[in-house]
Amino acid sequence: MHDDLAAAITREGIAQVVPLGGGLWQVSNVKRVGAVRLDGWEVRVEPKVPIRNLFHLLARGKSWGDWWPDDLKLDDSSDFSTVIAEAFLSHAARALRGGVLHGYVEQREAAQTIRGRILMAEQIRRRTGVLLPVELQWDDFTADIAVNQLLRSATRRLIGAGRLRDRVRSGLLRLDLALAEASLLTRGARLPEVVWDRRSERYRSAVALAQLVLTNGSLDHRVGETTAKGFLLTLSKVFEEFVEAEVARAAAPWGGRIVAQERASLDVEGRIRIAPDLVWRDSSGPRAVFDAKYKAEKPSGFPNADVFQMIVYCIRLGLDTGHLIYAAGNEVPARYEIRNAGVTVVCHALRLDAPPAAISAQVDQIISGAAMSE
Template identity: 45%
Template sequence: MTAPAPLLLTEGEAAQTVALTDAEYLALQGLALVNVTPTLTHGLFEVSASRKVGAVRIGERQIVVRPKITDLNRLVFLLGYAKDLGIWRDDLVHLSADEDLLPALAEAFGRLALRAVEQGLLQGYRTVTDRLPVLRGRLLAGEQMTRLYGLPVPVAVEYDDFTVDIAENQLLLLAVNRLITVPRLAEVARRRLQRLRRILADVTVSPRGAVLPKWHRSRLNARYHSALALAHIVLAAESFEHRVGDLTVTGYMFDMWRVFEDFVTTALRESLHSQGGHSVCQKSLSLDLRDRVVMRPDLMWLRGGEVRAVVDAKYKAERPEGFPNADLYQMLAYCTVLGLSEGHLVYAKGNEPVDLHTARGSGVVIHCHALDLSAPPAELLRQVDQLAATVATPTGALSVGP
């Protein structure tokens, strides 16, 4: 039987009417990647993109949700900005607009990673704890006496080993193993990844669910920096594999709201640094005197030991049923607790308009700003600088908007 054609959806666009089996409908209902609504016609469903982008395969059917940002280079810039401010530029990975995100990243990662390892794998010292037939390095006397009962062999030791099995290479291998299973992967990209896996054959594969290996930038690993930053982006995708009845469900997803929130808080914190003071992110506040209602604004800017501004990033407005202006209520609560006369909501342009609201009674002013994510990185960061100037000006005399 011929596999059904992939269903291609774009974030923010109208729903498509699709024929689904009952099993496919139930599988999609359990995912946050798309919204699925039954129609009056049995077997037909309205399917639209949700707040995530990515791809899922349900049995033989593949569904791809593309971001509203049509230039994937812009999306990768947003994804990577919070990872490593020093290396991102507009031409880092050269992704074409007709590619899907992870297949496109596989192509870019293969090129960057092979370039990084072509001079040979990076090596470094790793502390190893082991039990050996002979003494090597330092004797672990406590373990020898308590766990090995003082026997002469094996010997509990700890030593430094100069090896390729270090965090940098482990991260590259994790990204290779993630990407090599991506559907619709170009054959050239697959061969690059297979070659990388052979090169990294002596590197330990981290178990599924383990904490990512930690590495630190240095002059010695400078040739790895771009590949490692892209590896972090690849591994940031939420991947999954499970079964729903007789169907195998696999896929990967990015939360666009989280991508946007991370970008805004990271870029704005850097820009506000030039205004003096310092910024804190996701700090807990209590709405009530009994500390039972906890709030966490995305960013608070402090100067002279006092909170001078509060900012919340919203990819699009939250409108839970019965609370159509939830973002405004939330910001008003932040300002009330912090004793501020102004608060700032930052949206992605096209999702919400630039606006200003003054609350009756309290006089609190809530500014709604919009960042144009389709702008080139330099222009987008200029918008963030304008936003920082507005946030640092209590009178609200400045305005921001692309």
């Protein structure tokens, strides 16, 4: 590894890389997994979480359900970015088995011949006294609709994202050709919203993967002299979304509702703002508070920052117990009874290498404990 590559890995937020001397480097604080090409070097970061379990976290966190087909090979020897490409290709091909979906899209233009409806107000405003061109509006039955735009843009992003098996690359190229009528989305622009109906339902899982590829997982840019291109997934975000979905599921039988990122002021003047990850509320008020932390925050001088933060949440919400939920291996279970505050902070550690049902059972136990401790 050379200095520029180490700096690029750190700058992209993949991990912290520092030289140890003698050609050795220390890699720590890994935050993202996947594959990325940095100025000709291919960097691959494999997750500690088994690949099948990582897909389970994604599916639950993004409300996909058990979306993958039985014929998709999810073994622990596969790297994540390769599996993403294969999964996307499998679902997109399945969505297009019934043909490329078409829909009606409103079009407007100034034309020499009349079709559709004349926009009289626009004609008068823009072309008073001029007969041609005419301001027109009509509905075009086209494949250039949101679902196809998402699929084609994700296809292009994956083709350029890194090393792919020949079978997958060929499949993606065929997919791009089949969707040739769909426009490519502008990088960095907000993704189009999809209105689901009976006709578009077959696209749902493919679109979910496309949105993943096009948002928090994708890299394709230049910073200074470094070009970054690939697919990286931020583990902390995946974990937080998973915990939110699982806490809401586990709390449902107990009643109330889970509020995410509830904003409140800590001081009377409203100058200090707080936003706990999850607040469990019912008709009587706050019932419990949870913060999801993939890794413990330990800034210099504040090794217990997460605990301090949770104490503040409990005091503000009038609760005597707060819950920190970590990934096992990054923190250990603990219980802190805070002097002179009447607050207890409970740290939980989810074993993410367990079978999906066992992971859900761990969350059930956390919620049950929170409900019974009221």
